[in-house]
Amino acid sequence: MSRTLRYREALREAMIEEMERDPNVFLMGEEVGHYQGAYKVTEGILEKFGEKRVIDTPIAEGGFAGLGIGAAMVGLRPIVEFMTWNFSAVAFDQILNNAAKVRQMSGGQYTCPIVFRGPNASARQVGSQHSHAMEHFYTHVPGLKVIAPAFAADAKGLMKTAIRDNNPVLVMESETLYNTKGEVPDDQGPIPFGVANVVRTGKDVTIVAYSRMTHVALEAAEKLAKLGVSAEVIDLRTLRPLDEDTIVASVKKTHRCVTVHEGWPYGGVGAEISDRVQRLAFDYLDAPILRVASLDVPMPYNAKLEQQCMPQPERVVDTVLRVVHRG
């Protein structure tokens, strides 16, 4: 049996179930309690668990991120919400230098079971400082895990895994996905990290995406089908660990690969995938691997320019046509 849930409800259910399961799990962030969550992901959780376990913080991301890390080092399991991942920039030192490194620099004496979560990448016309795709910064860091679900069921299952993981896990949600609906099995349990989903099968090209871009890729695949191109779409679900086996198996079949993500083209997740595919499937490739990313500029406010900067289905289609018409 399954129910139709919004993406935000799936996340909320996962947190509630894990908080019921483990009294050491607590939730902390700006507006998560009395305000019911800036994006209503945490709606009702304060009423359920009380102020001891649902803690409104002042606007001090570096402070409460660091506080969560300290608490995690001595046995608690914090879920730290960033109102958006953009604001994690002022907590970057805590995530990079403390959460990711305390285990190694102590010779393995500590685990740091902490979840950092919040909406990531563009919303709608929120300007350059509020539109960052932060996963590219964080996937670079050993010691961290980074996940980016695209569908409600995955949001629930992966969030449960994140809370139970003994390492710092960064959950990249999306403001533009919170309202989307999906079928979630009644008994949706934890979903293992490092397992991608083939969400559409095809034979001519492999499109690799995650988070909201999975939906963009699926839309592009529809358009491509009308043009006679059969596209396979992989939804990564988790970025670190990265399921390179699924990507490579698909590319060995299609012989072409296009990656789609928000965020700038210099480096990043698409470049990482491109490196792995050329290393692991070089002899199978019939075309260069191309990347669809945000344009290489800070995000403009103007609605039309913003759309132009973000990866659109049309740009994915154009990019795919460039690789299928080659070789």
Next chain:
Amino acid sequence: MAHEGPPVDTDHLARLYRQMFLIRRCEEEAARAYAMGKIGGFLHLYIGQEAVGVGALAALESKDHVVTTYRDHGIALAKGMTARAMMAELFGKETGCSKGLGGSMHMFDAANGMHGGYGIIGGHIPLAAGIAFASKYKEDGGVTLCFFGDGAVPIAGFHEGIGLAALWKLPIVFICENNEYSMGTPLSRTLPTSEVANYARGYGIPSDRFVAEDVLEVERRIGEAVKLAREANIPTLVEVKTYRFRGHSMSDPGKYRTPEEVEARKQRDPLFRARTQLELHWDMARLDALEASVEEEVADAVKFADESPEPTAELLAPTTYDGPFAS
């Protein structure tokens, strides 16, 4: 020197003197080993400041916690780390407290509640607040001491960490070891006030300020703050005036201080003061035996560190992630 005030527990004083002397001698031997190339990277010595760490930690119970900055060897020893584990860490050996992966700035001893030395100024202050948060959450009665230098006062971590601890009434004592220099820059050029303790007022918490010349006085004054933290969840900001006799690190010739200034401070060495106090109660033979036991312990630690094996690469993956490596 005439003894004033309540009668001195000479066994206790001897224990503290022994710790201070052990730290002094370990640091001197570390400096020598550094000159011989056996210790690499940065080495920040605690020489001159021993009374702060030893006095403060004497006010704790074994279940309590401590977090400090990168000038951490003395604090680690005072919290119960063995000289062997400390010296072997400096030598980068597998038998070191952090298996040779942390080094001078990252001394960890989880079993003894020594939750680390940290290399980013101020970054550990929110983390320490998190450890105190966990004590309050678990209601285990633990108190956290958080040490930092006067150089940490201008940075955000100081303000956010103290702000959150004050707001949430956490059982923690913030100890500013004011050694008057932020690396090579005197306090008069880094802070708009001459008293670090003044900052407590803005956060609505009590403060204390004194000179660390008498280790028993340090213990008594920090003990008052610890009591407040343990019994009433009231954090205190304590400014302890101290002085380091060596440069900021081994590469610092200390040209920003006159030889006369340094010499004058050495005349008021808290280590000698403790010894002088002890001389009033102990005969020389007993003192000599105590010091000989320290010399033996230090020599053993150096030999142990020198002869210990290097860590191997097999350590790297399991200390980066708990469980499977995420790549």
